[in-house]
Amino acid sequence: MSQEINKAEKQDLSLVVRAIGSDLEHTQVRMIASANADMLFHYWKVGHFILYLQKKEGWGSKVIDNLSKAIRSKYPDKKGYSTRNLIYMCQFAKAYPMEILLEMGKVEKQLNSPSVDNVLQLTSELNQFTQEPLAQIQATDNQGNIITQEPLAQLGEISKALSVIYQHDINQIEEIFKQSAVVRTNWASHVILLNSKLPLGERYWYITQAVANGWSSNVLQMQIESNLFARQITTTKVSNFSVRLPKPQSDLANYLMKDPYIFDMMGQTDKMAERDIERQLVSHITKYLLEMGNGFAFVAQQKHFEVGDSDFYADLILYNIPLHAYVVVELKATPFKPEYMGQLNFYINVVDDTLRGEYDNKTIGLLLCNGGDKVVAQYALSGYDQPIGVSDYQLSKAIPDNLKSALPTVEEVEEELSKIVDKNIYTTFDDEPVSAQTIE
Numbered sequence: 001m002s003q004e005i006n007k008a009e010k011q012d013l014s015l016v017v018r019a020i021g022s023d024l025e026h027t028q029v030r031m032i033a034s035a036n037a038d039m040l041f042h043y044w045k046v047g048h049f050i051l052y053l054q055k056k057e058g059w060g061s062k063v064i065d066n067l068s069k070a071i072r073s074k075y076p077d078k079k080g081y082s083t084r085n086l087i088y089m090c091q092f093a094k095a096y097p098m099e100i101l102l103e104m105g106k107v108e109k110q111l112n113s114p115s116v117d118n119v120l121q122l123t124s125e126l127n128q129f130t131q132e133p134l135a136q137i138q139a140t141d142n143q144g145n146i147i148t149q150e151p152l153a154q155l156g157e158i159s160k161a162l163s164v165i166y167q168h169d170i171n172q173i174e175e176i177f178k179q180s181a182v183v184r185t186n187w188a189s190h191v192i193l194l195n196s197k198l199p200l201g202e203r204y205w206y207i208t209q210a211v212a213n214g215w216s217s218n219v220l221q222m223q224i225e226s227n228l229f230a231r232q233i234t235t236t237k238v239s240n241f242s243v244r245l246p247k248p249q250s251d252l253a254n255y256l257m258k259d260p261y262i263f264d265m266m267g268q269t270d271k272m273a274e275r276d277i278e279r280q281l282v283s284h285i286t287k288y289l290l291e292m293g294n295g296f297a298f299v300a301q302q303k304h305f306e307v308g309d310s311d312f313y314a315d316l317i318l319y320n321i322p323l324h325a326y327v328v329v330e331l332k333a334t335p336f337k338p339e340y341m342g343q344l345n346f347y348i349n350v351v352d353d354t355l356r357g358e359y360d361n362k363t364i365g366l367l368l369c370n371g372g373d374k375v376v377a378q379y380a381l382s383g384y385d386q387p388i389g390v391s392d393y394q395l396s397k398a399i400p401d402n403l404k405s406a407l408p409t410v411e412e413v414e415e416e417l418s419k420i421v422d423k424n425i426y427t428t429f430d431d432e433p434v435s436a437q438t439i440e
Contacts (some may be wrong), residue, residue, distance in 0.1 A: 017070045023158040037183040047093030049158045085431045091194045101180040115251035123201025188217040195249045231258045239389035240381045256293050260392035295321040299399025305350050314347045325361040338380040348386040
């Protein structure tokens with residue numbers, strides 16, 4: 001360790017600082033038009049440049065620390081060059097070498113109509129890619145000689161270094177980078193993904209979901225912590241969608257379904273009555289729809305239906321835009337029982353007859369129970385013609401700290417609920433933290 005420190009103290013970092021500063025100044029000119037993509041591309045290039053110098057000069061962590069101090073000394077008004085953020089830039093470059101960016105582009109073209117099987121196959125393929133940047137340096141003697149023999153003074157431009165590493169014009173490299181999925185989310189989200197240690201395929205899936213659903217970095221972290229990929233993709237789901245709905249609607253319905261659903265926005269105990277759960281869900285409808293997934297819209301709570309001489313009330317009715325279908329949700333505070341199916345099937349029939357329009361697809365039912373035997377549930381489904389899915393739900397006790405302050409008090413909940421009844425119904429990663437809104 002002492003040898004590394006001594007080596008770091010003797011390093012002349014002026015050329016490196018000048019190269020990074022020059023690229024930053026060039027980048028900032030273009031950031032006006034495309035701030036996020038240009039910033040990410042700059043961080044990606046800097047990460048590659050530092051990785052190259054680590055390989056060529058034998059740099060250790062102490063040198064990166066000194067580099068951070070040198071950059072901030074020369075450019076005191078520039079943020080984002082803490083030791084920690086420089087290390088993240090290196091991790092960013094390692095995570096997404098050009099080969100990976102190209103492969104992600106191929107995968108994206110095949111995910112226009114997502115299904116569980118398709119996502120599983122494609123994410124598994126991405127997981128096989130473990131190559132880090134600069135692997136090409138050792139791939140051939142020719143490339144190796146180019147890199148190792150190039151004097152540092154001649155590599156004073158980061159863009160030139162990248163061109164040498166990848167044997168492509170920098171404009172081609174930039175085009176590939178900016179066409180990739182990584183530019184569609186912000187740096188704070190990328191840092192969360194890098195810290196998650198997820199395999200590449202899952203990381204890519206979370207990026208696509210964050211973009212499609214407009215997640216903030218805080219929401220992304222919450223979804224990762226709640227293991228959304230497993231709940232939506234790898235879990236064994238109980239439904240009859242494949243036999244009661246035509247393709248591709250059945251594939252999409254199964255893809256959108258989760259098991260379990262986690263309602264961690266309520267901050268309540270497991271022992272809640274069904275009506276209390278409904279109230280909380282409606283009181284915090286935005287967070288509830290976030291957990292339900294892509295394209296869900298709230299229609300009604302305790303929707304009244306008059307059938308014959310009797311009155312009936314469906315717990316929750318949603319509409320899913322990608323499915324073009326109503327979704328009837330029944331909540332049960334107890335474990336699954338076969339008789340729950342009959343009630344939900346009844347409500348689906350009623351919604352089909354009274355709400356479903358000419359251009360709406362068949363109404364779907366979703367039964368949410370507090371536990372139960374999945375084998376029993378699958379057997380119970382066989383007796384019904386309507387498309388029904390059965391999932392568990394959990395009232396999470398592990399709410400992320402950064403969201404706890406946003407939870408309402410009991411008084412606020414009651415006030416919000418009264419309003420509904422009356423109407424009938426972001427962080428940087430430098431030395432100092434700022435609000436989440438700053439980075440979104």
